[in-house]
Amino acid sequence: MMKKRYLGIVCLITACALLCCGCGDKGTAILIGETKESADVPAEGEQEASRASGQAGTAAQSAASGETASEARDTTIRVYVCGAVANPGVVEIPQGSRVEDALEAAGGFGAEAGREAVNLADWVSDGQKLYFPKEGEAVEESQAQSDSASGLVNINTADAAALCTLPGIGESRARDIISYREANGGFQACEDIMKVSGIKTAAYEKIKDKITVK
The missing domain is CATH 1.10.150.320 (Photosystem II 12 kDa extrinsic protein)
Incomplete structure (x- = not known):
């Protein structure tokens, strides 16, 4: 009888020792019902902070992109070039350009252009129409303007x-x-x-x- 009681006490002490050793490593404990992967997922608060940071970065990139597009619009103008030029139509040139820049954007003079009829050094503005006359038109127009001025x-x-x-x-x-x-x-x-x-x-x-x- 004493021997059985002694064996029971030894088993109880051994079980307690094993239980204490198993609870010592709290850092690697995984709750029941979760996997190792789910244990590594950030807390909800950390996820919200991460999403907010990402949205702020995207907004900053969009704002920078919008500013770049706005600056591009502010530094270019559109001019209608027609008449005796190689490629008549609307051209886009930098703000502060001259007539020669608009002419170059339209492909240069056409074969029958009156090359001295238009002042190539003159400034151009957004929405302006530039007409390059043919050689015969150039003489008549120039003369008519001179006569009208006099x-x-x-x-x-x-x-x-x-x-x-x-x-x-x-x-x-x-x-x-x-x-x-x-x-x-x-x-x-x-x-x-x-x-x-x-x-x-x-x-x-x-x-x-x-x-x-x-």
Whole structure:
């Protein structure tokens, strides 16, 4: 009887010793119902912090991208280039560009371009239309602008409406002036207008200070 009681006490002490040794390593303990992988998952608070950090980084990248796009829009302009150029159309060039830059973006002059008609050193602005005339158009346009600036009517290039602004010149006389210059290659001097039927010295005196043949 004593022997059995002794054996029971020894078993109890051994069981307690084994139990104490198993509880000593708390660092590697895994709760019942979870795996090693789930034990490594960050706590909910840590996950929220990580998501917030990621969203902040994405927002910062989007803002930087938006600023870059805005800066690009602010530093470029769009200009409509047409007429005697290689590739007419809307071109995009840097802000602060000149006409020559817009021309280059449109492929350069066309074969029939009047190359001296447009001031290539002039500045251009956003939304501007640049027309490059052909060679024949260039001469006429340049001359018309010069005559308009001087306030004189060029009897070699003026149309009927412009000729009718001269004192004593009506539609019929304007047609006569145009017919004469077409038949004779133009007027060499202002006085030659008196060679037109119906225009004599008295009529010439009224208009001589208002006409030119340049």
